Amino acid sequence: MSANFFQLDxxxxxxxxxxxxxxxxxxxxxxxxxxxxxxxMQAALEAMQWHRPDVVISALYLPDGDGTALVKAMRATPELQQTAFVLVSSETRPQALDEVRQSGVCGILPKPFSGAQLQRVLTATLDYLADEQAANDDDIDYEALRVLLVDDSPNARRFMRRVLTNLGLSNIVEAGNGREAVSLLEQTMFDLVVTDYNMPEMDGRALVEYVRGQSWQASVPILMVTSESDMGRLAAVEQAGVSGICDKPFEPATIRGLLRGALQHAA
Known part of the structure; x- marks a missing residue:
């Protein structure tokens, strides 16, 4: 998609x-x-009620709340659920940013940020906002693929569903944790599993280990989209047999590349 940033509100x-x-x-x-x-935060919500923007670019710390509370309020408002959100913050602690990451954000910019960093996030935002399905440049029939999307955050699932739909995937089933995913995998055949790492009941690593070791669908491609930063845990997931790992938030182009690689390898 071309970088028509001037169209963004x-x-x-x-x-x-x-x-x-x-x-x-x-x-x-x-x-x-x-x-x-x-x-x-209050002024921002009032401005959005008056006229919904395409994207909100917000600081983390606000006088009457924070960016986390703002995006939560947006996701709890039906007409604002699909509004893109970008955080600008000098905060680097995972515990301070994890809730924002789980809300379905298009990007987190450091403070200060460069023009190149802004352009990457805005490009990801345009991809997220795209109404049309992306053109496929390979021979994979994305529309026919059956996808299992696993994440305990409804907001994260909503964000991921939109990104996957924009990539041409439409047959998507959702699960709130690994245990729900296992139940679905026992009943239905899937062509792709997209999962979070940190989830209650059964986390992403346990889900990957189950699929590779016990499921009748042991060869199904598994992509992990996660805010997990512990390299030891991520290495364990790779050893368990995950097909690809992507940071949360992510660029849709990255997901597109991982999908193509995983699906072509499985073909």
């Missing part, structure tokens, strides 16, 4: 006038012309 949420000016300049330089501003 953006709401910037930042309490600092200095930071707001810097972010606005960066966003304007990227080619975006439709920009509104809000300094608080």
């Amino acid at each position: 953006v709401l910037l949420v930042e309490p600092s006038p200095v930071q707001m000016k810097i972010i606005r300049e960066r966003v304007t330089t990227a080619g975006i012309i439709h920009i509104r501003e809000a300094e608080t």
Whole structure:
């Protein structure tokens, strides 16, 4: 998809006038012309009710809440559930960012961020917002594929479903954890499993181990989309037989490449 950033309607949420000016300049330089501003969480929600933006670019810490509370409020509002969200923060602690990652965000930008970093996130946002299905450049019939999507976060599943649909996948069944996924795998044949790592009942690693060691669908491709940062845990998942691992949040182009590689390898 071409980078037609000028078509995006953006709401910037930042309490600092200095930071707001810097972010606005960066966003304007990227080619975006439709920009509104809000300094608080309440002001942002009111602005979105008046006119829904395509994407919200928000600081993590706000006077009356934070970016996590803002995106949660958006995901709890039906007309805002599909609005793209980008976080801008100097925070690096996984525990401070995990809830935002699980909410289905298009990207997390550092503070300060470069023009190249912004362009990558905006490109991912355009891919997410695309209404049309992406054109396939290989011989895989994506529309016919049966996909099992596993994540304990409804918001994350909603985000992933939209991304997968935009890639041409439409036959998608959802599970809230690995145990639910096992039950579905015992009853239905799938062509692809897309799963989170950290889940109650049965996590992603246990699910991969079950599929590879006990399921009648032992060869099904498994993609893991996760905010897990422990390299030891991720290495264990790779050893268990996962077909590919992608960070959360992710770029749809990355998922497209992983899908193509996993499905062609399984063919």
